[in-house]
Amino acid sequence: MWVQKRATxxxxxxxxxxxxxxxxxNYGEKVLIQFEDFANHNAFDLLAKYSPTHLVxxxxxxxxxxVVLAGLISALKLVGESLADHRFLFLGAGEAGTGIAELIxxxxxxxxxxxxxxxxxxIWLVDSKGRIVKSQLNSLQHWLVDFQ
Known part of the structure; x- marks a missing residue:
């Protein structure tokens, strides 16, 4: 086995x-590149960097x-309401929670x-320090800044 430190x-x-x-x-302009299980400090940056030039x-x-948005839209059709009729609270502000919040x-x-x-x-996001608010602006990860 060859053990090597991960590049940073x-x-x-x-x-x-x-x-x-x-x-x-090698595969052309239309090749889809899926990023899977990248650490959130890399995941958001990679999407931002490569989405203008690559299909990512x-x-x-x-x-x-x-998937979550599709479920919400389907459920709200059954009860005759819209997304705008609701407020959404997320416990966790990582990749999945923030991605869902942004798509909603x-x-x-x-x-x-x-x-x-x-x-x-x-949309309210809550992380380990509580609800994401403006007073945290200097300490927030860049993908959370819009949810204060």
Whole structure:
């Protein structure tokens, strides 16, 4: 067995750039690259960095969110309500919770034609320090800043 430390920092960024370029070069512009089980400090950054140039998907952030949103929309049709009629509280502000929260906000914004910032006000995220609020701005991970 060959044990080696995982790449981090600049080495990690260069490895990902090389990998992403090679996949696109070998398989074409339309190849879907799925990021699975990346640590959240990498997952959000990789999506932001590569989504403008590559077809990328993160199952923890986007896949779970799509399933939850589909369930909510189906359930709300049965009771004759909309997402905007509700407030959503998430216990946990990791990849899955934040991905679900963002997709719900996007759908509320789409349904109501309200700005995304307004739709996000219907969503509360709670982490180990309590509810995400403006006073935490300097200590929040960048993917949580919009949910204060």
């Amino acid at each position: 920092g600049q080495e990690y960024a260069e490895l990902m750039n090389e990998f992403m370029s090679a996949v696109k070069q 998907f993160n199952d923890d952030i986007q896949g779970t969110a799509s 906000a996007l759908e509320i914004s789409k349904q109501t034609r309200a700005p995304l910032e307004e739709a996000r006000k219907k």
